[in-house]
Every structure is written in structure tokens, then in C-alpha cells.
Amino acid sequence: MQEVEIRGDTIRLGQLLKLAGVVGSGGDARELLASGDVLVNGEREERRGRQLHPGDVVTVGELSLQVGPRPRPER
Secondary structure, eight states: OEEEEESSSOEEHHHHHHHTTSOSSHHHHHHHHHTTOEEETTEEOOOTTOEEOTTOEEEETTEEEEEEEOOOOOO
16 A cells, blocks of 8 residues: 655545546546546545545555655654
8 A cells, every 4th residue: 555645634536646646637537537446445436526634545446545644844
């Protein structure tokens, strides 16, 4: 499982797929989601705008991505 660090508390599914390099554009994300091959926490998801939170797991075929927070710098 690959962890994808995000800056804020949430990220949209389409943005996560682009950030992780699974797709190259929003249009590619739309096509991938329409294929029915994307699962979020084990459930099929077709909405590009689905809000994801740290701990959520996105599965595309054999690839699993876990949303993780960006580590805070130590002071």
C-alpha cells in the first residue's frame, strides 16, 4: 500500500488520483471512475469530487493508496 501525503484535512478523489500519478488529467480521472474500477474504502466510487480524509484507502486494480497527512515539521 502506498501512502499519499496531503496538505490539508481533505482532498478530492480526482486530485488524489492525479497527485499519485494514476491519471494525468481530470478527464482521465473521469474516464477511470466511469469504468467502475475505483474503490474507496472497499466501495465502488464514480464521483471525482468525493472528499477523502486521512486513513481512507483508494484501490485501483492492484494499486492501493492510503490518504495520509503531511508530517508536521518538528520545532
